[in-house]
Amino acid sequence: xxxxxxxxxxxxxxxxxxxxxxxxxxxxxxxxxxxxxxxxxxxxxxxxxxxxxxxxxxxxxxxxxxxxxxxxxxxxxxxxxxxxxxxxxxxxxxxxxxxxxxxxxxxxxxxxxxxxxxxxxxxxxxxxxxxxxxxxxxxxxxxxxxxxxxxxxxxxxxxxxxxxxxxxxxxxxxxxxxxxxxxxxxxxxxxxxxxxxxxxxxxxxxxxxxxxxxxxxxxxxxxxxxxxxxxxxxxx
Amino acid sequence: xxxxxxxxxxxxxxxxxxxxxxxxxxxxxxxxxxxxxxxxxxxxxxxxxxxxxxxxxxxxxxxxxxxxxxxxxxxxxxxxxxxxxxxxxxxxxxxxxxxxxxxxxxxxxxxxxxxxxxxxxxxxxxxxxxxxxxxxxxxxxxxxxxxxxxxxxxxxxxxxxxxxxxxxxxxxxxxxxxxxxxxxxxxxxxxxxxxxxxxxxxxx
Numbered sequence: 001x002x003x004x005x006x007x008x009x010x011x012x013x014x015x016x017x018x019x020x021x022x023x024x025x026x027x028x029x030x031x032x033x034x035x036x037x038x039x040x041x042x043x044x045x046x047x048x049x050x051x052x053x054x055x056x057x058x059x060x061x062x063x064x065x066x067x068x069x070x071x072x073x074x075x076x077x078x079x080x081x082x083x084x085x086x087x088x089x090x091x092x093x094x095x096x097x098x099x100x101x102x103x104x105x106x107x108x109x110x111x112x113x114x115x116x117x118x119x120x121x122x123x124x125x126x127x128x129x130x131x132x133x134x135x136x137x138x139x140x141x142x143x144x145x146x147x148x149x150x151x152x153x154x155x156x157x158x159x160x161x162x163x164x165x166x167x168x169x170x171x172x173x174x175x176x177x178x179x180x181x182x183x184x185x186x187x188x189x190x191x192x193x194x195x196x197x198x199x200x201x202x203x204x205x206x207x208x209x210x211x212x213x214x215x216x217x218x219x220x221x222x223x224x225x226x227x228x229x230x231x232x233x234x235x236x
Numbered sequence: 237x238x239x240x241x242x243x244x245x246x247x248x249x250x251x252x253x254x255x256x257x258x259x260x261x262x263x264x265x266x267x268x269x270x271x272x273x274x275x276x277x278x279x280x281x282x283x284x285x286x287x288x289x290x291x292x293x294x295x296x297x298x299x300x301x302x303x304x305x306x307x308x309x310x311x312x313x314x315x316x317x318x319x320x321x322x323x324x325x326x327x328x329x330x331x332x333x334x335x336x337x338x339x340x341x342x343x344x345x346x347x348x349x350x351x352x353x354x355x356x357x358x359x360x361x362x363x364x365x366x367x368x369x370x371x372x373x374x375x376x377x378x379x380x381x382x383x384x385x386x387x388x389x390x391x392x393x394x395x396x397x398x399x400x401x402x403x404x405x406x407x408x409x410x411x412x413x414x415x416x417x418x419x420x421x422x423x424x425x426x427x428x429x430x431x432x433x434x435x436x437x438x439x440x
Binding site for chain 1: 384403404409
């Protein structure tokens, strides 16, 4: 007999191997994009770019992530686009039910609280979205709410969210909050100034952030209703 | 956390009309704990050139002394002041010598050359140079600084306007960074003189 076969100690060649095969699925993605909200005395401005990316690829140049929810509130969702869409769909349905149950549209502060509750309801499998809710309250004043993915809520004078939040927020602190400006007094911000600051912020962010660009949608919420303006951003 | 973010700090340099400005915060911390508020990170190289060294504090001190030595040696052998562009390459090659065990600093150089033309540049920790025509930023506050600088900077600013632009950019950026701030210092280099100002800032 062949001695090689007699004394073969190579077990891996003869014994059938059953090793565990690891598979994985990651349910989240980051689709980039930036949003911005400014609260004025009698208006609210909410702006978002429309680029949808994944890694180095641009999936869509026009994929809006800001949605009009009521006649007095607009929601901008940043982060994971699929969750943003699912959340918006769920909120719209809840708003519809509210309208049928109470025969009126939900107020913006109530909507903010409902959004917070909706996010916290999924505390242990969160919607991966960083939301900004802009609108006008019961007294007709502009108001911006910002949220983290699990529903922590804050009211703000101005707030940037999304991939360029770090680039835009200090600029807003300076130009809207008038931070670090000695002797500057806070006069009510005009809509024209707010739009100018928003355009400046987004053109600057587009220069340095690959996830921001293509188009800019500016929602202006007034007592009369919501209007949208669209502007070009760089597409590279 | 990256070693470059261990001590915190922010530096920005900008080009103006026949002038440059460079500014830094004054915080020295260990992660989230602030240890000192008198730790500027900008060092004079010549009468018209400054080196900013954000990054690991121990390497900032080592390198500021090594560069002082090298600049003095250059002056002795060449019998003239070093040009900012030459200094940039000196700094770059000093860093690249330690390619596989780097100093954890991202230097910024700002100055006027022999014809009083403005020069700024930034580089990474192994000496890859970025010759920018407008502004350079470095440190833990880069994102915020890029955002404000991109919005506030414009070409051909006069020294006083350039000072204001650098100051506003730096102050508003570091106010959103917990690792930087706690005072700031700005140098504006003009052909005639260097204007150095220490700024009062939020101390939180």
